Amino acid sequence: MFRNTAPADVELPFSAKYDAGHSEAYHDKHRSSLRRRLSNRRDLQLARNALALAGDPQWVLDLPCGAGRFWEVLGEHPARQIIAADNSAAMLEVALRHCPAGLGGRLRPLHTSAFAIDLPDRSVDSIFCMRLLHHIGEPGHRLAILREFHRVTRDTVILSLWVDGNYLAWRRRRQEARRQRRGNTAYQNRYVLPRATAEAEFAAAGFEIIEHLDFLPLHSMWRIYVLRRI
Numbered sequence: 001m002f003r004n005t006a007p008a009d010v011e012l013p014f015s016a017k018y019d020a021g022h023s024e025a026y027h028d029k030h031r032s033s034l035r036r037r038l039s040n041r042r043d044l045q046l047a048r049n050a051l052a053l054a055g056d057p058q059w060v061l062d063l064p065c066g067a068g069r070f071w072e073v074l075g076e077h078p079a080r081q082i083i084a085a086d087n088s089a090a091m092l093e094v095a096l097r098h099c100p101a102g103l104g105g106r107l108r109p110l111h112t113s114a115f116a117i118d119l120p121d122r123s124v125d126s127i128f129c130m131r132l133l134h135h136i137g138e139p140g141h142r143l144a145i146l147r148e149f150h151r152v153t154r155d156t157v158i159l160s161l162w163v164d165g166n167y168l169a170w171r172r173r174r175q176e177a178r179r180q181r182r183g184n185t186a187y188q189n190r191y192v193l194p195r196a197t198a199e200a201e202f203a204a205a206g207f208e209i210i211e212h213l214d215f216l217p218l219h220s221m222w223r224i225y226v227l228r229r230i
């Protein structure tokens with residue numbers, strides 16, 4: 001018998017920006033230049049490798065699915081069922097409008113928050129979470145999301161975030177220090193996490209690390225972790 005014990009939602013300022021206009025722009029963004037298309041191709045390749053490391057899960061919760069950027073890769077496994085979830089109804093609407101032909105029957109949209117996933121305990125084999133955690137600056141909020149992932153997955157989580165220990169994180173830290181010296185306190189909605197902090201948070205939420213994959217080792221901040229529920 002399934003039990004749905006989702007905790008209360010948390011509303012973050014960054015989540016509010018994904019309205020209709022921003023969602024359509026986000027869909028177009030990854031196709032807008034050669035650099036972005038190459039970077040998107042690398043993201044898809046890493047996602048494919050991460051799914052293999054996670055044991056090619058059958059039931060996958062893509063959260064947040066955004067504009068459905070990873071649906072083709074997720075759909076490559078013929079038996080896979082995809083729950084495509086996002087906090088933004090506008091994002092879901094854009095994603096479904098651009099859904100790859102033939103995938104519709106295996107894809108179920110879900111309007112929900114990562115803080116309070118509207119699914120029962122242990123209801124999917126894997127949660128696939130690209131480009132959400134780098135927006136979450138509060139450790140308590142990250143832990144709340146990770147605990148919610150632990151409740152909903154029965155096996156693995158695949159997630160991406162920004163980590164330190166590379167050139168771009170070092171450059172960002174310098175730019176940030178310069179910004180603060182100039183008194184510029186503009187609202188930040190993306191954060192770099194020390195790898196040790198991220199890994200301690202995964203352990204605190206009840207996960208062990210199967211593997212990590214770097215977008216471009218020693219240069220890029222993007223890292224994908226493949227985690228297993230313990």
Ligand SMILES: C[S@@+](CC[C@H](N)C(=O)[O-])C[C@H]1O[C@@H](n2cnc3c(N)ncnc32)[C@H](O)[C@@H]1O
Binds near residue numbers: 015067068086115129
């Ligand atoms: C940068 S996009 C990433 C989308 C997709 N994973 C990708 O990589 O293309 C961030 C997404 O997070 C969603 N989002 C924001 N707050 C959320 C929340 N609390 N729960 C679930 N999704 C959220 C936004 O609506 C948006 O679609």
